[in-house]
Amino acid sequence: MQKTRTTNQRLKILEHLRNIRTHPNAEAVFKSVRKDLPVISLATVYRNLNMLASQGTILKLEINGEYKFDANTCGHQHAVCTNCGKIIDIFEPAITTYALKKLTLNGFKSGCVDIIFKGRCDKC
Amino acid sequence: MQKTRTTNQRLKILEHLRNIRTHPNAEAVFKSVRKDLPVISLATVYRNLNMLASQGTILKLEINGEYKFDANTCGHQHAVCTNCGKIIDIFEPAITTYALKKLTLNGFKSGCVDIIFKGRCDKC
DNA sequence: TACCTATTGATAACAATTATCATTAACGGT
DNA sequence: ACCGTTAATGATAATTGTTATCAATAGGTA
Structure with missing residues (x-):
C-alpha cells in the first residue's frame, strides 16, 4: 500500500x-x-x-x-429546496440510527446513510 | 400555464x-x-x-x-455498493415514515426523502 | 544531504446534461 | 375532417463538472 x-x-x-x-x-x-x-x-x-x-x-x-x-461526518441529515437549491442541515440523529438499525439486507454491510429531504424552504 | x-x-x-x-x-x-x-x-x-x-x-x-x-415512487430506500456501484432496492417503508415524522424543521415542507445506504454488497 | 516517490500544477480529455432551433405533430376549435 | 396554434421533437452544439495525463516538485526516511 x-x-x-x-x-x-x-x-x-x-x-x-x-x-x-x-x-x-x-x-x-x-x-x-x-x-x-x-x-x-x-x-x-x-x-x-x-x-x-x-x-x-x-x-x-x-x-x-x-x-x-x-466536514461534519456525524450522523445528521440534509434538506434540499427543490426550488432554490438551498441545502439545510438537520440534526435528528435518531433518524440515522433508526435507518441503520432497520437495514437488515442480506449481505449488504453499511455503517453510513445519506438522508436527503426534498421540499420547499421557508423562502420559496 | x-x-x-x-x-x-x-x-x-x-x-x-x-x-x-x-x-x-x-x-x-x-x-x-x-x-x-x-x-x-x-x-x-x-x-x-x-x-x-x-x-x-x-x-x-x-x-x-x-x-x-x-418508476417506483413509493417510500422505499436504496443501497449503493461503494466498490462496484451496484444499486439495490430496500423495502423498509418504516424508515421513510419515521424520517418524515421526525422532520420538524422550521419552515421546511417536505413529503419526500431520499435514503441511500453506502457500503459493500455481498459480492464485494 | 540524498534518494524515492507521493503529490502537485497546468491543462487536456471526458462524460453527463442542457441549450438551441428549425421541423413536426398533438389537440381544441371550426 | 380540416385548420391553426404551439408543445414537443430530433439533431447537434454548447456547457459544465470531473477525471486523466505528465513533467516538475516536495514530503519523509535513511
Whole structure:
C-alpha cells in the first residue's frame, strides 16, 4: 500500500471545510482555499476532497447534479429546496440510527446513510 | 400555464421504466426505448425524464455521479455498493415514515426523502 | 544531504446534461 | 375532417463538472 504524505494543500482544504457550515462544491473550496494558498490547483482540490471522502474524514454528497462536501461526518441529515437549491442541515440523529438499525439486507454491510429531504424552504 | 400533450415518446419511456426493476440513467433508457421507437432522440429522453420527475411520476436519484431514474415512487430506500456501484432496492417503508415524522424543521415542507445506504454488497 | 516517490500544477480529455432551433405533430376549435 | 396554434421533437452544439495525463516538485526516511 502507499503511504500518504501530509501536504499543506490537504491541511488547508480540511481546515477550511471545518471552519464553515455550508456544503461547497470543489470549485467553491478551490476559490476559498486559494485566498490562503494562491498557487493551489483545482485538480489538487478535487484529488484531496476525493481522498478525504474515501477515507471517511469528510462527506461527499450528491446534490443538485454535483458533489458537495461536508466536514461534519456525524450522523445528521440534509434538506434540499427543490426550488432554490438551498441545502439545510438537520440534526435528528435518531433518524440515522433508526435507518441503520432497520437495514437488515442480506449481505449488504453499511455503517453510513445519506438522508436527503426534498421540499420547499421557508423562502420559496 | 402551458398544457402538456401526450406523446408516444413520453408514454414509451414511462412504460419502459415501469417494466424494469433497475435504476437506469438517461442513456440506458434511451438505448432501451429506441428498440421500440427507433427515431427517438436522446434529448427527448432527457426532457421527458426530467418532466416526469418534476411532476412526481418517477424518481430522479443522484447516484455515482449521474442521475438514475426509478418508476417506483413509493417510500422505499436504496443501497449503493461503494466498490462496484451496484444499486439495490430496500423495502423498509418504516424508515421513510419515521424520517418524515421526525422532520420538524422550521419552515421546511417536505413529503419526500431520499435514503441511500453506502457500503459493500455481498459480492464485494 | 540524498534518494524515492507521493503529490502537485497546468491543462487536456471526458462524460453527463442542457441549450438551441428549425421541423413536426398533438389537440381544441371550426 | 380540416385548420391553426404551439408543445414537443430530433439533431447537434454548447456547457459544465470531473477525471486523466505528465513533467516538475516536495514530503519523509535513511
